[in-house]
Ligand SMILES: [Ca+2]
């Protein structure tokens with residue numbers, strides 16, 4: 104009896120030891136994985152503009168190789184029309200971020216080599232100052248001597264914009280309600296609203312004869328499989344310029360021909376000339392590509408939800424993460440397979456033309472490279488010179504796996520993104536065969552230049 108008992112104890116102890124070892128190893132792996140995914144690193148320096156044929160500074164003060172007097176005309180001639188899947192928002196002026204008087208906040212990090220350690224957060228400026236004072240020269244980095252040792256600190260900035268997100272479901276947000284309230288309680292006639300449709304414009308060069316225009320769109324939020332406040336999206340248009348004199352920039356002349364368009368969404372882009380194009384509303388001039396803005400997506404993502412776990416009895420859940428505000432830009436409506444995700448977990452997106460806004464109904468804001476911007480003249484654009492994140496720093500309501508991939512963060516402003524100045528860090532999208540595009544019937548009063556062919560993939 105005694106012998107049996109000790110054997111039992113002995114095997115029991117062995118089993119417990121093995122189990123403890125397994126749990127410990129699993130914990131170590133989980134911790135290392137978590138550290139790997141959540142490590143903060145400094146962002147690499149953004150690509151700067153290369154101008155193949157610089158112009159005299161008197162006619163090109165912002166040094167982008169395009170005569171200043173024709174920049175707005177060119178921007179207006181080629182800016183896109185837009186079709187939206189979600190009807191409750193459109194791209195707006197970035198000042199919307201401060202509509203509810205949110206201050207500017209700074210997050211201070213200690214930098215050691217390529218690693219950042221978050222130290223603290225502080226309020227830097229009130230919202231009134233943000234629109235009237237030049238704050239572009241706030242520190243991005245500084246060095247301090249503490250006890251004779253040199254330390255480098257990095258500063259990231261952000262502001263908490265209107266509304267929040269309250270859960271995984273597509274209706275679990277107050278972002279859209281805040282937008283509606285700030286637009287005066289109605290979303291009819293967008294161009295008459297306090298925050299009318301707005302596009303940001305930036306010129307870049309592909310070659311001495313090919314001028315690129317980036318059109319950037321600032322949305323108040325991204326509500327889809329991942330959720331974050333603020334969203335910067337864009338397209339590129341490549342124009343061939345004809346002629347040797349400066350007249351090639353004159354928007355009144357037919358010296359600029361669109362060659363190709365690049366549509367960016369999630370982890371991919373599509374380069375194509377198979378697009379919809381329209382004239383100005385009066386039918387005389389203009390060449391406006393139509394951007395279809397995505398889209399409806401839904402996904403079951405296993406999640407560790409500590410918040411619900413407190414009220415419940417088990418911390419795991421498989422909620423449906425869904426929404427129709429991804430902000431992705433597409434050349435045609437339909438549904439697109441494999442638009443982004445992790446490995447075999449690729450999401451699909453449905454792109455529907457539910458609300459249309461003609462190119463002529465957008466306000467345009469020109470952005471040069473930050474080092475050539477006159478921020479005394481445009482103090483409300485000061486964020487262009489800083490590592491500024493355009494929304495509340497993070498959105499707690501996201502699946503844990505998305506938070507590890509930092510898909511819950513507010514977006515970095517365009518001039519510090521790697522795809523500024525026409526670069527692309529993502530591969531071209533190729534899942535045409537798995538997708539299904541549909542025909543779009545434009546409004547009768549829109550003057551058509553070209554209709555896309557949903558069967559022709561290029
Ligand atoms: Ca210029």
Ligand SMILES: [Ca+2]
Pocket residue numbers: 263264265266267332495
């Ligand atoms: Ca907010």
